[in-house]
Amino acid sequence: MSAGFASIVGAGPGDPELITLKALKRIRAADVILYDRLVNEELLEYARPDAERIYCGKAPGRHSMPQWQINELLVALVRQGKTAVRLKGGDPFVFGRGGEEALALAEAWLPYEIVPGITSAIGSAASSGIPLTHRGVAGSFAIVTGSLCHDNEKPPRWDLLAHSVDTLVVYMGVSRLGEIRAELLRHGKPESTPVALIERGTTAEERVVAGTLADIHKLAEAMKLENPALIVVGEAVSVRESLLRLEAEARLRIG
Numbered sequence: 267m268s269a270g271f272a273s274i275v276g277a278g279p280g281d282p283e284l285i286t287l288k289a290l291k292r293i294r295a296a297d298v299i300l301y302d303r304l305v306n307e308e309l310l311e312y313a314r315p316d317a318e319r320i321y322c323g324k325a326p327g328r329h330s331m332p333q334w335q336i337n338e339l340l341v342a343l344v345r346q347g348k349t350a351v352r353l354k355g356g357d358p359f360v361f362g363r364g365g366e367e368a369l370a371l372a373e374a375w376l377p378y379e380i381v382p383g384i385t386s387a388i389g390s391a392a393s394s395g396i397p398l399t400h401r402g403v404a405g406s407f408a409i410v411t412g413s414l415c416h417d418n419e420k421p422p423r424w425d426l427l428a429h430s431v432d433t434l435v436v437y438m439g440v441s442r443l444g445e446i447r448a449e450l451l452r453h454g455k456p457e458s459t460p461v462a463l464i465e466r467g468t469t470a471e472e473r474v475v476a477g478t479l480a481d482i483h484k485l486a487e488a489m490k491l492e493n494p495a496l497i498v499v500g501e502a503v504s505v506r507e508s509l510l511r512l513e514a515e516a517r518l519r520i521g
């Protein structure tokens with residue numbers, strides 16, 4: 267039997283309209299879709315009615331299907347001749363373990379492709395009015411993990427990040443917000459540094475709060491911040507405040 271094909275696909279940051287045309291085409295053509303928790307399920311409506319849908323999602327701290335099993339399943343499906351889509355939230359290569367799946371397919375000498383997606387930092391920052399770079403304010407940004415759940419991972423160098431990058435976007439940092447805040451303050455970031463928390467960015471349920479390193483942990487508690495959420499640190503966050511102020515002024519004048 268000839269081998270099928272695997273597409274490791276980014277579904278975008280949450281709003282189903284933010285998927286790429288290429289990703290949508292792959293969903294429509296798939297025999298089988300292996301999808302994650304962060305994928306907007308509306309996107310599965312584009313699949314063929316007879317397409318098999320397999321949930322591989324992980325809740326924070328729990329693994330419903332271990333990564334090795336997902337890799338093996340993907341390899342087995344492609345060996346059976348299936349057109350398989352591995353659908354992941356955001357971009358498959360940004361904290362998405364898509365690289366591990368690509369390696370498993372490549373090691374089995376099976377054909378595959380990677381379809382990029384809008385990662386949640388890019389999507390959520392833009393949708394909430396925070397330009398990750400802004401002339402005269404922020405000339406660099408970094409995407410960082412706030413979680414240390416994999417023992418082989420080195421923790422981020424907060425000492426260097428605090429000084430060398432203008433805007434920091436922390437993924438998987440909700441449960442460690444207090445520690446991350448303390449690290450940044452310890453390494454000399456001023457208490458007045460603006461910080462935003464974006465929960466369910468780009469979706470209809472998006473919630474955003476902004477404060478500073480001085481009070482952000484309290485704001486998170488007050489709003490009962492939940493996953494999935496991002497922590498955005500840097501002066502760029504204050505551009506959102508300007509946008510909101512100007513929008514409010516415009517509404518007053520017009521209204």
Ligand code: SAH
Pocket residue numbers: 279280304354355356357358359360361362384385386387390436437438439464465466467468469493494495496
């Ligand atoms: N591959 C994904 C990231 C997976 S890691 C991507 O490119 O976006 C999971 C983390 O992504 C979550 O803990 C959260 O920090 C972030 N995340 C994903 N979707 C999000 C959303 N809609 N709003 C805010 N954060 C999100």
